[in-house]
Amino acid sequence: MHSSDEGADDGRPLFSNRAADIVVAVLLLVVCGIVIYDSNRIGFHWIEGEGPAPGYFPFYIAVVLGVSSLINLVSAVRAPGSSGVFVSMRPFGRVLAVLIPSLIFVAMIGGISIGPVDIPGLGIYVSAALFIFSFMLVIGRENIFKALLVSVGVPLVLFMMFERWFLVPLPKGPIEAMLGF
DSSP: OOGGGTTTTSOSEEEEHHHHHHHHHHHHHHHHHHHHHHHHHHOOSEETTTEEOTTHHHHHHHHHHHHHHHHHHHHHHHOOSOOOEEEEHHHHHHHHHHHHHHHHHHHHHHEEEETTEEEEOOHHHHHHHHHHHHHHHHTSOOOHHHHHHHHHHHHHHHHIIIIIISOOOOOBOHHHHHHTO
């Protein structure tokens, strides 16, 4: 197979490398601006006899990251010619096939409020079981018995490891409370 045929079936390009560089640089600049503002609010100077104020390290890290992001932004904007494809449709769809269920999994752990509607959390163990089960069936195309076995077994092992052995409580929901965990 020729190297020019590698991405032939990946669908149409969605983002160029230049567009991705610009978006990431701008997002990092926004985050750095927020960190610098907040570090200034709480103090970022050296306090004699005490050491650094709470915002000292975040301030200077944000300044260095901000300058680096600004350099990357200028480089991306000034770059001549084609910058190549960053991502095309099919690979981006694969990323979304993992990202969207992962975001739903996180929302299921602690619950979510959408306007006046509050959806209670299920806790990490029940959410993990549902996530693993659905992922194995839909993405992995495993048989239902194997998916059920793994989706129940993994959260049980994690429960024993964190809650019993390490004594680290993780978020639990109504089902764990009903079972006395």
